[in-house]
Amino acid sequence: MQVVLLVWGSFWIGMAATITAPWNYMLIRFLIGAVGATFVTNQVWCSLMFASNVVGTANACAAGWGNLGGGVTQIFMVVVLFEPFKAAGMEADKAWRVSMSVPAILLLLCAIAVKLLCWDTPRARRFDVAVTGKTQSPSLWDYWEVVKDPKVLLMAMQYSACFGTELAMNNVLATHFRTYFQMNAGDAASLAGAFGLMNLFARPLGGIASDKLYQRILWCS
Numbered sequence: 001m002q003v004v005l006l007v008w009g010s011f012w013i014g015m016a017a018t019i020t021a022p023w024n025y026m027l028i029r030f031l032i033g034a035v036g037a038t039f040v041t042n043q044v045w046c047s048l049m050f051a052s053n054v055v056g057t058a059n060a061c062a063a064g065w066g067n068l069g070g071g072v073t074q075i076f077m078v079v080v081l082f083e084p085f086k087a088a089g090m091e092a093d094k095a096w097r098v099s100m101s102v103p104a105i106l107l108l109l110c111a112i113a114v115k116l117l118c119w120d121t122p123r124a125r126r127f128d129v130a131v132t133g134k135t136q137s138p139s140l141w142d143y144w145e146v147v148k149d150p151k152v153l154l155m156a157m158q159y160s161a162c163f164g165t166e167l168a169m170n171n172v173l174a175t176h177f178r179t180y181f182q183m184n185a186g187d188a189a190s191l192a193g194a195f196g197l198m199n200l201f202a203r204p205l206g207g208i209a210s211d212k213l214y215q216r217i218l219w220c221s
Contacts, residue, residue, distance in 0.1 A: 002041045006111035009035030014104035017097040035107075039066060048121050053211060060207020064199040070170040071196020073103070078174075078189035169195055 012031045019025050043059055050058040077099055085095035119125045146152055173192035177183045183191070 002038055002045070003111045003115045005035055005038045005041070006107050006114065009038075010104045010107035010111065013100060013107060017100045039063065042066065045120075053215065056210035056214065057204065057207040060210070061204045064201075064203025064207075067166065067199040067203065068196060070166070071193040071199070074170070074174055074189045074193040074196065077103070079186050083186050166196075 009032060012028055012035075016028050016032070019028060042062055046059045046062050047055055081099035081102055082095050085098055086092060090098065170192070173195055174185075174188045177188035177191055178185065181188075
C-alpha cells in the first residue's frame with residue numbers, strides 16, 4: 001500500500017504542472033491529498049518493526065521527521081527550485097511548473113526504494129500467515145468495534161484538532177506572510193518552513209516521553 005500511495009502521489013504531483021484553471025487546481029490538490037495516507041501505513045510499519053519499549057520513540061521520530069517535510073518542502077520548492085529557475089531566465093509560470101517535476105521524481109524513487117529494499121516485518125520480507133498469525137483481513141465490523149471505543153474517538157478528535165491545525169498552518173503561512181507583510185517568495189517560504197521544521201524535535205520528544213511513561217507508570221502499559 002505504501003508503494004501504491006507513493007506512485008499515486010508521484011503521478012498527480014507531476015500532473016500539477018498542467019494546471020490551467022481553478023477546477024484543475026482543486027481536483028489535483030484533492031487527489032494529491034491521498035498521499036497523506038502514507039502516514040498511517042508508516043505508523044503501522046513502525047509498530048511492527050520496533051519493540052513495545054521503544055515503539056513510541058520510533059513512531060514519533062518517523063512521524064515527526066515526516067512532518068518535518070512540511071517545512072523543508074516550503075523552503076526547497078521556492079528557494080532551491082523556483083527562484084533559481086527564474087534567475088536562469090524562465091518565466092514565473094514555467095518555473096513553478098518545472099519545479100513540480102522534482103518532487104514527483106523523488107516520490108517515484110522513494111516508491112522504488114521501498115519496494116526493493118524494505119521488509120514488511122522484522123522476520124519476513126512480505127506479510128505471511130506463518131509470521132503474522134493472521135488468516136484473514138479485517139472486516140468492516142472489526143473497524144466498527146475499534147471506532148466505537150470512546151478512547152479511540154477521544155484520541156481521534158484530539159489528533160484531528162492538533163494535526164489539522166498543523167496542516168492548515170503549513171498551507172496558508174507563506175501566503176499570509178506575502179499578503180500581509182509584503183515578503184518576497186523566498187523569505188515567506190523560509191519563515192513558513194520554520195513552523196514545520198519544529199518537528200525535528202517537538203514530536204520525537206513526545207514519543208520519548210511516552211516510552212518513559214510506559215516503563216514507569218502502570219496505566220500507560
